[in-house]
Amino acid sequence: MTDTPLKTTPLNAAHRALGARMVGFGGYDMPVQYEGVLAEHRWTREHAGLFDVSHMGQARIAGADAIAQFERFVPGDYAALKAGRQKYSLLLNAEGGIMDDLMAGKPDHDGLYVVVNAGNKDADFAYLEANLSGDAQLVVLSDRALLAIQGPEAAEVMAAHEPVLAEMAFMDCARLMLFGVDCFISRSGYTGEDGYEISVPNADAERIWNTLLEDARVKPIGLGARDSLRLEAGLPLHGHDIDATTSPVEGALTFALSKSRKEAGDFNGAARIATETADGPPRVRVGLIVKEGAPAREGAGIADLEGTVIGTVTSGGPSPTLGRNIAMGYVPPSHAALGTDLQVIVRGKPAAAEVVAMPFVAQRYHRKPKS
């Protein structure tokens, strides 16, 4: 730990006024909970939860070469991405390790709008700044806050403010006037629920936050529930479930590898991805149900039935929705098949576990009907 003072988001005073318990996360002073993690988790699954995710990094990549340059470092086909759509992707280093995971989309006709993780944003932006060439400029949007509204009632809440938002499908994005100001909005999130992420000017963040909280269907949700919600949704947390040593194949994120880009092989780490796709990776991220005893958390060993340690849990905890302990971690592909019986080692004691499909809790995205 360093003595660097924590940064604050434009909603810091609002969190304190709501009685939030604050913690340091990604270099920011952030709310971990308001009324309690379990209550907030359940509220989001049943109603609508409002999250301050202003600690995340927002940027534009603009210029005639923006997409071609960006694609050197990510495996997604952004050239083919339609306007008004966004795509999950991975910022890869030269070895094919995941420097960060991100969302990038085309909300307007001005290049890409990108959202990256708080703890990585300085490194991500420095890397892009140093490596983008030609007519491609990184413009960091430090003048913007980011709100997420998530849950089965999120769409109705937002439609009450702007009816056109109901027409957006999962992974649609737009730039439009909301709450009287210039916003970027996408129908996406990090909970497995339907919902939106809304980028707003810093100066308007507290007003918009309070306006949304006036709706009885909406409650503020802290980072504690954000973590348990994303775990249930099977979504990896960078720095824990994936990191700069993990490839997209190991991370079970091959859905983020566009076919056209894999064939072209023209991005960081393409050779490693091709090799691991052909021969299998040395390890792969799997979901686990822990069938007895305590939750298995980050760092717990994963063993085969003979007790030989073959991997490590990268995140885990109780699933409030399932009432069971769930985890994700890495094992060799030989032990990654669904239904494989394994053990997790918690405080020196083995407990039965089984490889299961992720998400642990069904995602409820508002997907566009297949045309």
Next chain:
Amino acid sequence: MHFTKDHEWVRLDGDVATVGITKHAADQLGDVVFVETPEAGKTVAAKDSFAVVESVKAASDVYAPVSGEVIEGNVALATSPETVNADPEGEGWFAKLKVSDASQLDTLMDRAAYDAFLATL
């Protein structure tokens, strides 16, 4: 009742000490989802980790405030860990110990001293 700086409480009845975590500790943990209490017959020394309490976010050790032999762990907490939040200094007790040296309690804080300690945090 006596208290430690690690937020355990201990209540002595004859030579039997009932031990738990304080309301402050339970509030700080938030929703308790799992408790591991020690088995009868186990010998513990003061300041040994002898139980585990887990919130949604994390696992925390619980330390024995005094030395002794475990008479009983509160097995009800295995199925109702939320009792630790609801009644931390009553039904949410963790274990009963047969104390080996009752004078160890003299090194702990009384309620007024513990409240004063909390005010410094």
